[in-house]
Amino acid sequence: MLRFSISSWTGPQSSLLGWLLPRRCGGCRRLGDWLCHSCLALVRRLEEPLCPRCGRELEFAAAGCGCRERLRALARARAAAAYEGPLERAIHRFKYEGWRCLAPALAALMVERMALDGLSAGLLLAVPLHEARLRRRGYNQSELLAGELRGRFEVPRPPGRLVRLRDTPPQVGLDRLRRHANVADAFAWRGPPLGGEPVLLVDDVATTGATLEACAGALRAAGSGAVQGMTVARVSV
Numbered sequence: 001m002l003r004f005s006i007s008s009w010t011g012p013q014s015s016l017l018g019w020l021l022p023r024r025c026g027g028c029r030r031l032g033d034w035l036c037h038s039c040l041a042l043v044r045r046l047e048e049p050l051c052p053r054c055g056r057e058l059e060f061a062a063a064g065c066g067c068r069e070r071l072r073a074l075a076r077a078r079a080a081a082a083y084e085g086p087l088e089r090a091i092h093r094f095k096y097e098g099w100r101c102l103a104p105a106l107a108a109l110m111v112e113r114m115a116l117d118g119l120s121a122g123l124l125l126a127v128p129l130h131e132a133r134l135r136r137r138g139y140n141q142s143e144l145l146a147g148e149l150r151g152r153f154e155v156p157r158p159p160g161r162l163v164r165l166r167d168t169p170p171q172v173g174l175d176r177l178r179r180h181a182n183v184a185d186a187f188a189w190r191g192p193p194l195g196g197e198p199v200l201l202v203d204d205v206a207t208t209g210a211t212l213e214a215c216a217g218a219l220r221a222a223g224s225g226a227v228q229g230m231t232v233a234r235v236s237v
């Protein structure tokens with residue numbers, strides 16, 4: 001099994017697109033970098049104590065979280081930073097305004113967190129978009145992040161595909177219960193049985209972890225080992 005190691009991270013590399021376009025900060029649009037120093041300084045990394053399962057910031061280490069009830073298939077979720085300020089703006093541009101060039105800078109934040117948590121897996125999969133939405137958007141932002149991480153850690157492409165069977169309405173504005181119902185049974189693994197392989201699931205933002213949990217359920221049903229989730233940001237709930 002391949003394991004990620006922080007030593008193999010070489011930092012964001014310039015892509016062809018980065019070469020052709022002037023670099024502009026995804027947080028404040030200032031020219032120079034995809035995430036400028038002032039915006040990076042404002043990115044609030046999540047701090048311990050975190051819930052061992054869902055990654056929510058807890059007030060006290062011993063404080064209960066209650067996520068065990070709804071996160072059954074997902075072993076652990078971690079996010080690099082809070083979904084606020086310049087990072088929220090950058091992710092919005094990355095996701096909805098075609099700023100694909102932000103992928104390396106956002107993946108670098110994930111790697112910071114992965115180094116702290118020692119996340120490891122044999123398979124690295126992105127949370128998929130439904131085909132219809134993929135056609136409309138032209139790309140899956142989470143797949144760009146997963147591609148960055150695979151490249152950096154030399155993890156091979158997966159032997160199959162995680163697919164989204166239903167074009168579920170966006171989770172925004174739904175409460176916790178509705179979020180889980182909205183994505184339940186929305187995903188399936190298309191490929192060979194996973195033979196106990198641990199999986200790292202990659203997404204841009206997590207809120208209650210409902211989407212990661214639904215993906216983890218599909219992967220566990222296909223025979224995967226422990227499924228962990230890693231996102232750039234986490235919405236405080």
Ligand SMILES: [Zn+2]
Nearest residue numbers: 025028036039
């Ligand atoms: Zn900036």
Ligand SMILES: [Zn+2]
Nearest residue numbers: 051054065067
């Ligand atoms: Zn929790």
